[in-house]
Amino acid sequence: MENKTLLQKIEDKTAVIGVVGLGYVGLPLAVEKAKAGYRVIGFDIQKKRVDMVNQGINYIGDVVDEELAQIVREGRLSATTDYDHIKDVDAVAICVPTPLDKYQQPNTSYVEGSARSIAKRLHKGMLVVLESTTYPGTTEEVVQPILEETGLKVGQDFFLAYSPERVDPGNKVYNTKNTPKVVGGVTPECTKVAAALYRSVLEGEVHEVSSPRVAEMEKILENTFRHINIALANEMAILCNRMGIDIWEVIDAAKTKPYGFMAFYPGPGLGGHCIPIDPFYLTWKAREYKYHTRLIELAGEINNYMPEFVVERSMKILNRYGKALNGAKVLILGVAYKKDIDDLRDSPVLDIIQLMEKNGANLKINEPHVPTFTLNGKEYKSEELTPELVEQADLVLITTDHSVYDYQMIADKAKVIFDTRNALKNVKEIRADYEKL
Numbered sequence: 001m002e003n004k005t006l007l008q009k010i011e012d013k014t015a016v017i018g019v020v021g022l023g024y025v026g027l028p029l030a031v032e033k034a035k036a037g038y039r040v041i042g043f044d045i046q047k048k049r050v051d052m053v054n055q056g057i058n059y060i061g062d063v064v065d066e067e068l069a070q071i072v073r074e075g076r077l078s079a080t081t082d083y084d085h086i087k088d089v090d091a092v093a094i095c096v097p098t099p100l101d102k103y104q105q106p107n108t109s110y111v112e113g114s115a116r117s118i119a120k121r122l123h124k125g126m127l128v129v130l131e132s133t134t135y136p137g138t139t140e141e142v143v144q145p146i147l148e149e150t151g152l153k154v155g156q157d158f159f160l161a162y163s164p165e166r167v168d169p170g171n172k173v174y175n176t177k178n179t180p181k182v183v184g185g186v187t188p189e190c191t192k193v194a195a196a197l198y199r200s201v202l203e204g205e206v207h208e209v210s211s212p213r214v215a216e217m218e219k220i221l222e223n224t225f226r227h228i229n230i231a232l233a234n235e236m237a238i239l240c241n242r243m244g245i246d247i248w249e250v251i252d253a254a255k256t257k258p259y260g261f262m263a264f265y266p267g268p269g270l271g272g273h274c275i276p277i278d279p280f281y282l283t284w285k286a287r288e289y290k291y292h293t294r295l296i297e298l299a300g301e302i303n304n305y306m307p308e309f310v311v312e313r314s315m316k317i318l319n320r321y322g323k324a325l326n327g328a329k330v331l332i333l334g335v336a337y338k339k340d341i342d343d344l345r346d347s348p349v350l351d352i353i354q355l356m357e358k359n360g361a362n363l364k365i366n367e368p369h370v371p372t373f374t375l376n377g378k379e380y381k382s383e384e385l386t387p388e389l390v391e392q393a394d395l396v397l398i399t400t401d402h403s404v405y406d407y408q409m410i411a412d413k414a415k416v417i418f419d420t421r422n423a424l425k426n427v428k429e430i431r432a433d434y435e436k437l
Contacts, residue, residue, distance in 0.1 A: 006125050006159070009090055010196050013037040017197075018092035020114045022049050022079060024273070024343070025131060025165040026095035027060045028176040031068055034076040036201040041089060042079035043117075053079035061341055062167065062175055083117040091127035091197055092118055094143075095165065098132045099277065106135055106281050108142055115146040122150050127159040129183075129194050130212075133219050133274060135281035138162075139212035140186060155187035161194035162212035164219035169272070170341040180204040184215030223278040224296060229264040230275070231299035234306055237266035237437050241313070248422045248436060266437050268399050268420040269306035269348025271337020276303065276346050307351035310420055310437070311359065314395060317418055317435060323394055326360030331393035333385070333410070334400020335367040339421075342369035349399045350375055364389060368404050387413045396432070398423045 009015035015038060019030040022044040034040040044050050052059055056069035071077045086092060096110035111132055118128055128147065130139050139162040144154055154160045163183045168174060181198045183206055185191030191208050198206045209215050233251070240247040247266060255263040270276040280300070283293045315325045337347035344350065344367075353375060356363055366385045367373070373380055383389055385405070390396060390413040398410075401423035410417065411424055414432040422436055 006090060006127060006193055007196055010193070010200055013200070015090040015197075016041065016088055018043060018086055018089035019095060020044075020086075020092060020117070021095040021097075021110075021132075022046075022053060023095065023097070024060060024062070024169060025167050026093070027053070028062050028167065029093060029095060029131070029165075030077060031063050031071065032176050033201050034071040035067065038076070038201075040077045041085055042077065043081070043083055043086065044079060045081060047081055050079040050081050053077065061169060061343075062171075084121065086118055087121035087123065090125070091129070093129045093131050093163075094118075095131045097273065098134045098281070099273075100280055104280050105284050108134065108138060111138065112142060112146065115143045119147050119150050122147055122152055122158060124152065124157045127161070127190075127193050127197065129160075129197075130162045131165045133164055133223070133278050133281070134216060135285040136213045136216040136220065137285065138216060144186065155189060159185065159187075159190040159193045160212075161185035161190045162215045163194060163198065164215060164222075166219075166222075169343055170338060176202075178203045181206045182209060182215050182218055183207070184209040184212045186212060217282075220278055220282045223275050224282065226264070227270070227275050227279045227303070228295060228299045229262070230267070230270060231302040233264045233266040235302050238309060241437075246436065248425070265422070266420075267306065267348075268310045268352060268437070270303045271345065271347040271349070272343065273345045276300075307348045307355060310352055310397070310399075310418075311355045313435070313437075314356075314397060314418055315359075317416060317433075318395055320433075321394070321416070324360075325356070328361055328394045329392060330356060330361045330363050331389060331396045332356075332363060332365045333396065333398045333405065334402055334421075335365060335373065336369055336400050336402075339401045340369070340403050344370060344373055352397075352399060353380075364393065367400075368402055390414050 017033045017038045017040045019026045020043045022042045030040050030042045042053055056072040058065045058068045094114045096114050099107050101107045130143055152158050161183055166179045181202055181204055183195045185194055195206045195208050237247040251263055254261050279296045283296050286293045318325055318328050335349045336343055364383050365380055367382045371382050390410055396414040396417045398419045398421055401421035407424050407427050411427045411430040416433045418435050420437040
């Protein structure tokens with residue numbers, strides 16, 4: 001296999017790079033590869049995304065608008081819905097969703113579909129890298145057989161590797177370019193070529209591992225670590241509430257220890273496309289080895305209970321004023337699953353909205369980063385956050401601690417506040433009846 005040809009193309013930046021899936025992972029990756037000097041072709045089944053990219057219009061928070069516009073103007077990045085252009089690329093990254101189905105089992109249909117689209121255009125010397133988070137074994141058990149149905153053999157005719165995405169939407173310090181990358185190829189040559197490509201694009205360290213399975217497992221470990229520690233923080237918050245102890249003060253005290261403790265914080269539940277989902281890929285795969293991942297599932301139970309806990313606490317708070325949740329005016333601040341982003345995927349606030357409405361609450365919702373959204377076929381509009389809107393609410397429920405909120409105004413005008421994010425921690429004076437998670 002003439003890997004020198006591809007390595008040379010990587011070195012002199014003449015390789016054409018493909019990215020399948022132009023979402024939260026794929027578009028930032030495509031932009032970085034184009035900024036590094038490669039010609040990049042993005043592939044997506046959504047024509048709206050493709051059209052926006054080709055017009056230089058950004059729709060992902062972690063991409064700089066002007067950088068996207070510039071590389072499109074210069075012809076370094078283009079997008080298409082026509083997967084036939086995969087035959088023109090030297091390397092292609094698969095960055096498509098890997099959701100769970102209703103039975104909490106991995107749905108690899110997007111990965112399989114992408115692999116089949118690539119297989120139809122696979123040629124000698126091509127590099128294929130799977131970036132989608134998935135269970136250990138996917139690269140070699142799912143993607144490799146599809147690609148080898150062509151008669152081409154991995155390690156002889158083409159390169160195949162796994163390199164997990166590590167996107168943290170809204171992170172002001174770490175982004176696609178400077179976050180360290182892990183790469184594991186099916187063969188040592190596959191690892192070498194994939195690592196060379198990432199080193200030519202990224203500033204972060206590229207860490208090589210012995211196989212795709214190791215790389216797949218390390219990504220699951222990353223998110224399972226957070227999943228379990230957030231569950232611990234949530235369970236402590238539930239207990240501290242019963243004991244009349246401020247969990248936020250407890251965590252602040254604990255994190256003064258310079259070793260042996262890492263601060264995780266409670267909240268209204270887990271959201272996003274990673275932490276609530278990824279650990280259950282491992283839970284599913286573990287059954288094949290006759291092992292039951294008890295800790296992961298228990299953590300899931302705790303985290304999934306948090307929206308219900310928030311609504312129960314809201315009921316108790318309103319009860320103190322002789323009000324039922326049924327008919328109460330509740331103002332929800334923030335629907336995105338974390339601060340300062342516009343991503344509602346698997347946000348626990350969506351569950352809180354449904355539970356509130358099921359119990360008859362009269363909801364007003366403000367989400368500064370998402371003007372409108374649809375939930376179970378019903379459209380919700382973000383209300384303008386005015387002092388009058390805050391004053392009118394029987395309960396102000398802070399569910400996402402966006403930086404744009406005027407917390408002093410909220411503290412001055414609200415009657416009752418339930419803060420699930422400790423968002424008012426820096427407010428000097430709070431006139432409202434104030435409770436934290």
